[in-house]
Amino acid sequence: MNDVTATEAHCVRALAAKDFMSGAHPIWCPGCGDYGVLAGLERALALHGRPPHEVALISGIGCSSRLPAYTNCYGFHGVHGRALAFATGLKLARPDLEVITVGGDGDGYSIGGNHFIHACRRNVDMLYIVMDNRVYGMTKGQPSPTTEPDWDSEIAPGGIGLRPFNPLAVAVASGANFVARAFAGQPDHLAQLVVEGIRWPGFAFIEVLSPCITFRPEQFDWKAKVRHDEAMIQNDRAAAIAATLADDGFNLGVVFKGERAAVTKPSQPIAPLSDIERQFTVGT
Amino acid sequence: MTAGTVFLRAAAQAGYYGLMTQLFGPQVRGGEAAALVQISTAPIECQPDRFDLFVALDWDKVEQFAPEIPLDQSSTIISNPADGAVPASIAKSKARLISLSMNDPGATRLDKALRGKRTNMFATGVVAGLVGLRAENLRIALAQVMVGKNVDVMEANTTALAAGIKAATALELGFKLEPTREMPRWLITGNQAIGLGALRGGVRFVGCYPITPATDLVEWLAPELQKLGGRLALAEDELASINMTLGASYGGVPAMTVTSGPGLSLMVETIGLAVAAEVPAVLIDVMRAGPSTGIPSKTEQSDVNIAIYGSHGDAPRVVLAPMSVGDCMTTAEWAVYLAESLQSPVIVLSDQALGQAQAVVDPGLARPKPLRRRTNGVSPGAQFKRYAIAADPVTPMPRPGSPGYQWVGEGLTHNEVGIPVGGAGAHVAQINKRAKKFDQFEPGEWWGQTWGQGDTAILTFGSSVGPAREAAQRLTGAGRPTRVIGLRVLSPIPRQALAQALKGARRVVVLEQNHGAQLYRHLLGNKAVPVTTESIARPGPLPFRPAEIAAHLA
Numbered sequence: 129m130n131d132v133t134a135t136e137a138h139c140v141r142a143l144a145a146k147d148f149m150s151g152a153h154p155i156w157c158p159g160c161g162d163y164g165v166l167a168g169l170e171r172a173l174a175l176h177g178r179p180p181h182e183v184a185l186i187s188g189i190g191c192s193s194r195l196p197a198y199t200n201c202y203g204f205h206g207v208h209g210r211a212l213a214f215a216t217g218l219k220l221a222r223p224d225l226e227v228i229t230v231g232g233d234g235d236g237y238s239i240g241g242n243h244f245i246h247a248c249r250r251n252v253d254m255l256y257i258v259m260d261n262r263v264y265g266m267t268k269g270q271p272s273p274t275t276e277p278d279w280d281s282e283i284a285p286g287g288i289g290l291r292p293f294n295p296l297a298v299a300v301a302s303g304a305n306f307v308a309r310a311f312a313g314q315p316d317h318l319a320q321l322v323v324e325g326i327r328w329p330g331f332a333f334i335e336v337l338s339p340c341i342t343f344r345p346e347q348f349d350w351k352a353k354v355r356h357d358e359a360m361i362q363n364d365r366a367a368a369i370a371a372t373l374a375d376d377g378f379n380l381g382v383v384f385k386g387e388r389a390a391v392t393k394p395s396q397p398i399a400p401l402s403d404i405e406r407q408f409t410v411g412t
Numbered sequence: 413m414t415a416g417t418v419f420l421r422a423a424a425q426a427g428y429y430g431l432m433t434q435l436f437g438p439q440v441r442g443g444e445a446a447a448l449v450q451i452s453t454a455p456i457e458c459q460p461d462r463f464d465l466f467v468a469l470d471w472d473k474v475e476q477f478a479p480e481i482p483l484d485q486s487s488t489i490i491s492n493p494a495d496g497a498v499p500a501s502i503a504k505s506k507a508r509l510i511s512l513s514m515n516d517p518g519a520t521r522l523d524k525a526l527r528g529k530r531t532n533m534f535a536t537g538v539v540a541g542l543v544g545l546r547a548e549n550l551r552i553a554l555a556q557v558m559v560g561k562n563v564d565v566m567e568a569n570t571t572a573l574a575a576g577i578k579a580a581t582a583l584e585l586g587f588k589l590e591p592t593r594e595m596p597r598w599l600i601t602g603n604q605a606i607g608l609g610a611l612r613g614g615v616r617f618v619g620c621y622p623i624t625p626a627t628d629l630v631e632w633l634a635p636e637l638q639k640l641g642g643r644l645a646l647a648e649d650e651l652a653s654i655n656m657t658l659g660a661s662y663g664g665v666p667a668m669t670v671t672s673g674p675g676l677s678l679m680v681e682t683i684g685l686a687v688a689a690e691v692p693a694v695l696i697d698v699m700r701a702g703p704s705t706g707i708p709s710k711t712e713q714s715d716v717n718i719a720i721y722g723s724h725g726d727a728p729r730v731v732l733a734p735m736s737v738g739d740c741m742t743t744a745e746w747a748v749y750l751a752e753s754l755q756s757p758v759i760v761l762s763d764q765a766l767g768q769a770q771a772v773v774d775p776g777l778a779r780p781k782p783l784r785r786r787t788n789g790v791s792p793g794a795q796f797k798r799y800a801i802a803a804d805p806v807t808p809m810p811r812p813g814s815p816g817y818q819w820v821g822e823g824l825t826h827n828e829v830g831i832p833v834g835g836a837g838a839h840v841a842q843i844n845k846r847a848k849k850f851d852q853f854e855p856g857e858w859w860g861q862t863w864g865q866g867d868t869a870i871l872t873f874g875s876s877v878g879p880a881r882e883a884a885q886r887l888t889g890a891g892r893p894t895r896v897i898g899l900r901v902l903s904p905i906p907r908q909a910l911a912q913a914l915k916g917a918r919r920v921v922v923l924e925q926n927h928g929a930q931l932y933r934h935l936l937g938n939k940a941v942p943v944t945t946e947s948i949a950r951p952g953p954l955p956f957r958p959a960e961i962a963a964h965l966a
């Protein structure tokens with residue numbers, strides 16, 4: 129399984145963001161934060177320098193999960209919540225590819241929550257970007273695991289009344305090796321974090337505040353609330369968790385970097401199949 | 413279990429065929445267990461109507477196993493006088509009873525405390541002596557089973573074995589087997605055979621989550637995959653294991669997941685994804701008694717419906733079933749070729765009775781011809797259409813990393829490029845494209861097999877093929893010619909081959925081990941069998957025995 133084609137991160141000519149655009153027209157509402165994430169990701173991939181055919185973007189279901197088809201990379205748009213598992217299988221089988229998973233907060237923290245925890249634990253060398261709009265956009269506005277308890281909606285009049293999930297703290301606690309927060313309204317900053325996340329060994333997770341302008345128009349104000357905070361913590365998971373639990377959710381930047389070794393590549397074949405078959409023989 | 417394994421292995425060494433089925437109590441590890449071993453000069457592919465010999469190492473909770481160990485007046489029971497009277501559940505067979513002290517005569521109290529009683533090896537020696545196996549065969553078998561154990565343990569076991577053989581000389585019970593010639597054979601379980609078949613087919617990635625009775629399959633595979641440069645990923649659940657499998661397969665590596673009913677239920681949504689996005693994947697379902705958690709360690713053939721039809725939407729796929737322990741190898745290898753060449757999920761319905769049975773088989777089984785995934789055949793430059801509507805419904809799926817062919821696998825209804833669209837045109841076109849793959853599918857000689865040509869036909873699959881064949885032989889011998897048709901392909905139904913196999917049959921009976929007659933309804937509903945076809949369908953976990961089937965048909 130290692131008869132791979134091109135693998136090295138070199139390039140003949142500098143890549144531009146437009147090399148990563150497919151030209152397909154996004155279904156997103158005008159003003160959706162996900163446009164900014166797409167732009168930031170394309171810039172990041174150009175900066176990173178591996179050509180589109182060496183990158184695979186994997187997603188689940190939701191508005192945000194539509195992203196792979198808008199790029200010119202390989203990709204897979206699977207079922208709701210299982211993108212990280214798919215990406216894990218792909219990266220384990222094809223360590224030569226740059227594997228990036230993208231999706232929403234419902235996809236990643238709700239239906240796919242278990243896979244999120246285990247992807248952090250497993251620490252396979254890939255990047256996960258969540259476009260968090262604190263709502264289920266695609267199904268038209270129900271509260272998600274990150275929604276504020278008092279946010280009023282048709283399905284939960286007066287608010288869902290539940291404590292929001294803290295993805296960064298969970299990621300750090302579960303073993304992710306790189307954890308950061310970005311904002312869709314700042315694609316260049318996002319691009320820097322993406323490049324850093326891709327290049328950092330092990331599982332990298334970037335939570336992107338990505339407003340849903342249709343069902344959460346008040347999120348328009350996020351651009352005034354976000355602030356850069358370069359207080360990155362290296363290796364001390366307890367301190368990083370404390371910091372993420374203490375912040376108000378609008379600090380942007382790298383929160384944590386760890387030095388856990390990433391899952392190893394598969395070994396080279398050491399025996400032919402006939403050796404394996406020999407264990408079954410009995411008699412002369 | 414060690415006793416059964418050593419005995420079976422020694423018999424295989426001597427040139428006999430054999431089959432061992434294991435019974436366990438409800439607790440997961442340790443506790444009471446029984447090894448049912450059959451040996452013969454001819455291949456054995458089913459459990460017998462009755463056992464000749466029952467050796468009790470103790471009587472602990474034996475009543476739970478009694479229905480699975482049929483004994484009668486001509487059976488013999490050997491038990492340890494120190495263990496007390498034969499419990500009623502066993503004694504009611506009226507089998508002849510022989511008392512034999514089985515405690516290791518040479519063992520001191522310290523030996524016993526340190527290494528346990530050697531009763532099991534002593535008993536193995538007794539049985540081997542009674543059927544006439546040579547001490548040399550036993551010695552080799554023991555050494556192979558005990559590999560890695562220290563010299564003391566080995567020695568204690570060898571002593572106990574020898575004592576058993578000696579004790580047998582004092583008993584003359586008429587169990588001596590016909591002599592046979594030593595032949596190279598394989599001793600393999602159905603689960604190992606599936607694993608090996610998959611490796612032969614090229615599987616180099618396995619995503620799995622442990623579940624009885626499929627766990628030993630993946631435990632066998634994990635180190636072997638590593639030797640071949642592949643890898644097994646232990647997922648957090650079956651939702652993950654099947655998605656990991658699809659991910660690896662999307663990457664171009666033939667991939668497989670292994671599970672049993674509860675896991676298959678969790679995988680159903682992603683089976684539909686594999687169908688829609690046209691991703692090759694092999695799914696092994698080692699069936700156990702269901703529904704829900706059912707009886708984890710016991711067999712049943714009740715996942716036919718979920719395997720063939722489990723999904724929302726129109727989601728055709730291939731469903732296969734191995735017909736014997738040896739055939740697990742063939743069927744699994746072929747499953748990989750079909751998955752790869754049809755770009756489809758292929759479900760293999762094995763069952764606990766095949767998977768956890770250990771059999772002596774002939775190694776030289778015919779192997780299917782390799783079929784590979786189409787990854788090329790597209791001209792660079794023009795926009796690549798992964799899901800093109802063309803004469804051949806199987807369209808190339810270039811391996812990620814190939815420049816110029818970037819494509820996005822898509823589970824939503826999509827156009828030829830793979831972009832999601834909501835219209836009727838693309839929806840119908842893509843459904844037809846996928847359906848065409850299965851309409852055109854021609855299994856050739858691998859569709860299944862017919863034995864005999866009587867005008868009564870027993871049509872069956874999986875672990876029911878063995879007892880059906882034995883029953884048919886008896887019926888034929890008694891002047892009621894009966895044929896058996898075993899289906900390796902359950903879906904899409906191999907219509908032509910099946911019609912051919914049914915030619916001249918006046919009575920057709922579909923035999924299966926589930927209450928709902930799932931296979932019967934599948935075949936009847938698809939008009940693949942005559943309307944007069946009868947059904948013998950009953951749930952597990954008790955295996956079909958030849959006498960039961962013969963009585964039904966008489």
Ligand SMILES: Cc1ncc(C[n+]2csc(CCOP(=O)(O)OP(=O)(O)O)c2C)c(N)n1
Pocket residue numbers: 189190191192193208231232233234235236259261263264265266267272
């Ligand atoms: C198994 C399953 N359950 C429910 C749905 C319906 N569904 C589609 S997208 C979605 C939520 C998407 O929310 P999120 O992941 O936050 O993405 P967004 O649309 O907000 O970007 C749901 C519940 C589905 N497609 N599959």
Ligand code: SF4
Pocket residue numbers: 155156157159160161162191192261265266339340341342343
């Ligand atoms: S509904 Fe919300 S998340 Fe979905 S595209 Fe529109 S703005 Fe974006």
